Amino acid sequence: MPTGGVNAPVPVAAQVIPAVDPRLIVRQEGIRGYVREFRRRLGSGELGSLPVVLALIVIWAVFGSLNSSFLSAQNLSNLSQQIVGTGMIAIGVVFVLLLGEIDLSVGSVSGLCAAIFAVMNVTHGVNQWVALLAALAGGALVGLVHGFFFAKIGVPAFVVTLAGNLAWNGLMLQILGLSGTVNLSGDDIVSRLYSTIYGQTIAAYGLAAVCVLFFLGAALLEANRRRRAGVPSRPPSDIALRTAVLAVIAFLAAYTLNQYKGLPLAFLIFLIFLVVLDFVLQRTTYGRQIFALGGNIEGARRAGINISWIRISVFMIASTMAAVGGLFLAAQIQSASQTSGGGNLLMNSIAAAVIGGTSLFGGRGKTWSALLGALVIASIQSGMNIQGLSNAIQFMVTGAVLLAAVVIDSLSRRTQKAAGRA
16 A cells, blocks of 8 residues: 555656647747747747848948938838849749759749740730740749659759759740840830839838738637637737737838839739748648658658659749749840849849748748848848949858858757757
């Protein structure tokens, strides 16, 4: 018979202490939970977008102090248009990086698809909508080719896309012909999508209001769904704080745009792509499979995920987004030429995704990385142009920022491994 009696304390070693998901602390404790969660993430190397947000604040503060025109409504409005082309391409790069792979062809694919549209619409008089669909279909087909050789034949993605970078650039030159340049009419659908600006004050403020209300509605629905399921949910105070922060950012951006010309349609389209593809990654089975494949390919295979299909489809998304970005870049300069998709476009697109917080090692990142990274790169270039610095200095500074982002990613990954979270 036990000597301790029915009320005897259970030895500590024998007690079963349930593991607590630290992410639930946020939902259970509100603001205090956020502080504890931030300390935990900092200690375990899960920095998220914090480094790039801080970098962007520093960049704006430095260039704003050097020249007041940098933070003017005109310059910031111009930035919102200028980042669209590179940002669109960077969204596709994010998808590929989530697999732990790389696509070195996105620059030449963007130029190829811009050439397809320009030659069909301007040179041959094909209906602009048909030419637009042909350009996008061309991008998807290129991605299908890349994905097939990578997923089915087993050729490394680095080699496949490097070969594609050369081949698609050559095909672009062949399509453009002897003239080498095809000027857009300015009245075509691509040019109008880029140049249209809604000057009515209500447009920018209305978009800000819609974004805030959409976020608030989604947060309330999610909290209600979790409460009905009997699992911890975000408290009302937490939702209110997050909504207030978003409202300040959204309406401040709307105010800035309205101080110049208004809301650029190109930037609105960019935001729509970001939201839709973020939903695909975060809220769909397909998106979760991409993360699973990038995090642990053997585990994904054993879970029954169709590895080949995921890989092929991701490269198709990357090339299609490269086509979209190439069309906006062509509209920006009003032409498709032999230099389309060249220069530092490839490096800027990859850098935007990485600087924005997407891991080069796969399994971690968001589509919003494309927005943040593109803003950082465009801000550096704009600030240095205003200061009259050469392209050589811009390249070196952008390279240093990219290296810093990769170093932070590597250190973060090492810290996560030490904490048992990677």
